[in-house]
Amino acid sequence: MKAEEIGLEEVKVKSIVDQLNELLANYHIHYQKLRGCHWNVKGKSFFTLHVKFEELYTNAVESIDELAERILTLGKSPLSTYKEYIATSRIQEINTIGMEDIALVNAVLEDFATLIEIEREIMESTSEYGDDGTNDMINRFMQFKEKNTWMLRAFCGKK
Numbered sequence: 001m002k003a004e005e006i007g008l009e010e011v012k013v014k015s016i017v018d019q020l021n022e023l024l025a026n027y028h029i030h031y032q033k034l035r036g037c038h039w040n041v042k043g044k045s046f047f048t049l050h051v052k053f054e055e056l057y058t059n060a061v062e063s064i065d066e067l068a069e070r071i072l073t074l075g076k077s078p079l080s081t082y083k084e085y086i087a088t089s090r091i092q093e094i095n096t097i098g099m100e101d102i103a104l105v106n107a108v109l110e111d112f113a114t115l116i117e118i119e120r121e122i123m124e125s126t127s128e129y130g131d132d133g134t135n136d137m138i139n140r141f142m143q144f145k146e147k148n149t150w151m152l153r154a155f156c157g158k159k
């Protein structure tokens with residue numbers, strides 16, 4: 001499919017898709033980190049955080065699929081190998097084995113901040129280029145992480 005068929009200019013769509021692929025790569029590294037947090041959390045918060053991390057990785061995997069399918073809707077191909085994700089992602093992998101529960105939550109909060117930063121960059125482009133569909137989707141992703149940033153910070157007793 002060509003971008004023109006949904007009323008968007010090809011050259012503008014290309015730059016939006018590059019940004020969406022960057023977000024996709026970061027989301028994959030973040031997703032796998034959440035799985036590690038879910039598996040390796042220990043201590044008194046186990047039951048709370050084990051469930052919370054599952055909620056977060058379930059949301060992440062749904063966002064990943066929606067993001068990849070938006071790229072396809074725009075007539076392009078989503079990155080689909082871990083090699084490309086690792087090469088492209090700003091978010092770095094960590095080993096969650098043996099990490100304290102609060103350190104795991106802090107690692108997730110750091111990822112959220114990076115993802116939100118990328119999403120704000122994307123929304124600058126999508127509003128400038130008139131791609132309201134992508135803008136709406138990214139805005140939803142961002143609001144979920146903004147709300148969960150509040151909750152995770154509250155869990156840690158942060159101001």
Ligand SMILES: [Fe+2]
Nearest residue numbers: 038039050054
């Ligand atoms: Fe599980």
